[in-house]
Amino acid sequence: MTMTDLLKAEEIKNALEAFAAETFDHRKFFEMVGMRAMSAENVKKVFQVLDVDGSGFIEEEELKFVLKGFSQEGRDLTEAETKEFLKAADKDGDGKIGIDGEREKGENRR
Template identity: 85%
Template sequence: MVMTDLLKAEEIKKALDAFAAETFDPKKFFDLVGMTAMSAESVKQVFRVLDVDGSGFIEEEELKFVLKGFSEDGRDLTDDETRVFLKAADKDGDGKIGIDEFEAMVHE
C-alpha cells in the first residue's frame, strides 16, 4: 500500500508545501493532509505505511524521514523537529511512537 491509496495526492502536496521552509508542526500537517477527519482504522493504515521496518513502532530514525513516507518529495525533519514530534506523540516515554500513540496524536 502507498500513501496515495489512503490520502489525496493534492492534499499531500499542499501539506508538504506548507512546511517546506516552516518549522514542522505534526498536528497542523495531519489536519492539512486530511488525517484528522479519518477514522481511527484509516489513521492506523497510514501509520503502517510510515512504519518502514514493520516493527510496529516509528522510532526516532524513521521519524526523521516521515515526510518522505507521504511523498518522495518530502523533506527530512531537522533533529529539533524530530525530537519535538517524538516528545509530543510518545506518551509512554519509551522513545518510539506506537500505533495507538500515533492515532491519538492525530485525533487529539
C-alpha cells in the first residue's frame, strides 16, 4: 500500500511544498494532507506505511524520513524538527510513537 492509495496525491504535493523550506509543523502537515478527516482505520493504515520496519512504532530514525513516506520528493526532517515531532507525539516518553500518538494528531500537545 502506498500513501496515494490513502491520500490525494495533490494534497500530499501541496503539503510537501509548503514545508520544503520552512520549519515542519506536523499538525498543519497532517491537516493539509487530509488526515484530520480520516477514519481511525485509515489513519492506522497511514501509520503502517510510515512504520518502515514494521515494529508497530515509529522510532526517531524513521521519523526523520517521515516526509519521504508520503512521497519520494519529501525532504528529510532536520534533527531539531525530528526531536520536536517526537516530543509532541511520544505520549509515554519511550522514545517512539505508537498508533495512539498518531491518532491524537497533536490537538492538545505541542
